[in-house]
Amino acid sequence: MRELNELKAEIFRRSEEKIKERQRRRQRIVALCVPLCLCAVIVSALSLPRLFGTKEGDTEKLELSADVAEMAEINGGSEPDAISETEIAVAELRSKVGDVEQYEKITDKERASELYGLIMRMFRTTGTPGDPDGNPETQENREPSDSVVSHSSPAAEYTVTFTGEGGEKAVFYIDGDTVEDINGVSATLSSEVLENLKTALGLSEQ
Amino acid sequence: MKGSDVTPVSGGNHMDNGASSYRRFLDGDENAFDEIMEELFYSLVFFIDRYVHDVHAAEDIAVDAFSDLIVHKHRYNFKVTLKTYLFMIGRSRALDYIKHRKIISTEELSYHTDIPGDEEDLSEMLLTDERKRTVNGAIAGLPRDMRSVIHLIYFEDMTYKEAARVMKKTPKQVDNLLYRAKKELRTILGENGGLAL
Numbered sequence: 001m002r003e004l005n006e007l008k009a010e011i012f013r014r015s016e017e018k019i020k021e022r023q024r025r026r027q028r029i030v031a032l033c034v035p036l037c038l039c040a041v042i043v044s045a046l047s048l049p050r051l052f053g054t055k056e057g058d059t060e061k062l063e064l065s066a067d068v069a070e071m072a073e074i075n076g077g078s079e080p081d082a083i084s085e086t087e088i089a090v091a092e093l094r095s096k097v098g099d100v101e102q103y104e105k106i107t108d109k110e111r112a113s114e115l116y117g118l119i120m121r122m123f124r125t126t127g128t129p130g131d132p133d134g135n136p137e138t139q140e141n142r143e144p145s146d147s148v149v150s151h152s153s154p155a156a157e158y159t160v161t162f163t164g165e166g167g168e169k170a171v172f173y174i175d176g177d178t179v180e181d182i183n184g185v186s187a188t189l190s191s192e193v194l195e196n197l198k199t200a201l202g203l204s205e206q
Numbered sequence: 207m208k209g210s211d212v213t214p215v216s217g218g219n220h221m222d223n224g225a226s227s228y229r230r231f232l233d234g235d236e237n238a239f240d241e242i243m244e245e246l247f248y249s250l251v252f253f254i255d256r257y258v259h260d261v262h263a264a265e266d267i268a269v270d271a272f273s274d275l276i277v278h279k280h281r282y283n284f285k286v287t288l289k290t291y292l293f294m295i296g297r298s299r300a301l302d303y304i305k306h307r308k309i310i311s312t313e314e315l316s317y318h319t320d321i322p323g324d325e326e327d328l329s330e331m332l333l334t335d336e337r338k339r340t341v342n343g344a345i346a347g348l349p350r351d352m353r354s355v356i357h358l359i360y361f362e363d364m365t366y367k368e369a370a371r372v373m374k375k376t377p378k379q380v381d382n383l384l385y386r387a388k389k390e391l392r393t394i395l396g397e398n399g400g401l402a403l
Contacts, residue, residue, distance in 0.1 A: 002265070004243055010269050011243075015276035022277070 087164040088113040093201060094159040104202070116162045118200055119172055122179060123187050160201065224288030232279060246289055247272065249362060250296050256353050257300035258307075267303060271295040286371055290364070293372040297354070344394045345387075352387035355380055 002010075091112035093104040106112050158174040171182045177194050180186035189197065224246055230238035247268060254264035271292055275282065282291050341360065345353050351373070358369040359380075366377040366384075373380065 004240075004247065007247060007265070007269060008240065008243055011272045012276065014269060015273040018273060018277045 087166065087168075088116045088162050089165045090163040091115050092161040092163070094161075095157060096159075112162065115160070115200055116170070118197060119160070119179065122189060122193060122197065123181070123185065158201070222287060223290070224292075225284055228275070228282065228288050229284070242275075242288065243272070246292055249289075250292055253293055253354075253357055253362065254296045254300045256357050257297070257350065258303055263303060264300070267299045268296060270299060287368065289362070290368045290371050293358070293362070293364075297372055340395065341391065344391055347394055348387055348390055351383055352390065355383045356387050356391070359384060 089107075089109055089112065091106040093102075093106070095102045106115070157176070160172045160174065162170045162172075164170075173180045174194075174197070177189050177191065178186050179189060179197070224242045227238040227241040227245070231242065250268045250271065251261065251264045254267050255261055258264050258267070274295055275292070282288065286294075338361065341356070345356050348356070354373055355369060358364045358372055359366070364372070366380050370377045370380045375383070
């Protein structure tokens with residue numbers, strides 16, 4: 001066993017060592033933390049503007065999609081394949097011969113669906129995108145407007161509007177032997193097919 | 207139950223087991239540390255030796271515990287006596303030492319087998335009472351916790367609460383442990399024809 005004085009000296013020597021070690025540890029931590037903090041600041045400074053940039057992009061996208069939605073609304077969701085046959089609830093027919101305007105509404109779902117299917121089939125079999133012959137008349141027949149009904153060309157003899165159960169609309173114009181949708185997709189019909197269509201629409205008697 | 211007839215082991219139980227001396231040491235009185243050393247150092251070594259069975263290792267651990275008092279001056283909050291605080295540190299360090307010693311190879315064990323003299327010197331220095339010496343010889347055969355509780359209550363004159371703080375147990379657990387330890391000791395001492403507790 002050592003003397004108390006020796007032991008006391010040993011205790012103070014060890015405590016000094018421990019204090020130095022503690023200081024060294026603190027310095028090491030500070031030396032490590034300062035660069036880390038700097039890195040964090042630099043990284044955040046670099047990434048923040050990018051984040052803001054992305055947010056602006058998102059806003060633009062949102063605005064763009066809002067525009068598209070508005071356009072779609074104006075067009076009345078008129079893409080021919082936008083409504084399935086089973087969803088058709090109402091078919092409206094407007095005819096304009098000279099100054100005489102007529103209007104008929106078909107609320108029988110089955111009949112309205114049949115009519116829609118018939119027109120769509122005609123598009124599939126005989127339809128051509130846009131104006132295949134570059135016929136200026138076809139181009140003239142399309143007129144941008146803010147409501148579905150008013151899309152009807154003044155030159156079009158008949159305007160057929162189908163309304164889906166969800167309110168979606170598909171509009172077709174029949175002028176002479178041409179059937180055209182609101183997007184300008186048209187189909188030239190043979191007289192036989194046209195007659196069939198008119199019969200189906202109940203126009204042959206008119 | 208608690209041996210009120212047992213006299214304090216070392217250094218006289220003056221003041222408050224070192225707390226006031228430590229307060230003076232914090233105020234800059236260097237002699238106060240000597241007082242603490244005189245009062246508590248050897249009894250701490252003796253207590254640690256109950257765990258590590260190596261006086262030199264026990265002394266080293268006690269030096270470490272005391273150096274903690276200087277390094278972390280404000281860690282001791284005066285809610286327990288300084289003796290209790292030091293014994294808590296001592297026990298914790300002793301258990302760490304045992305854990306570490308288990309990891310290292312047996313070379314270390316063969317190294318510290320040739321030091322029986324120091325241990326006897328220490329017990330002779332601290333145990334003035336013949337009865338205590340008899341008990342000290344007998345408790346070596348007890349399990350570790352029982353050894354510690356007998357040491358703290360009978361040799362260090364601690365209360366159940368203080369002993370519980372040191373051993374990280376409840377006073378009730380200490381009471382139960384002491385009861386069982388005494389029972390064991392009676393058997394041992396009876397077999398050896400020694401003094402009954």
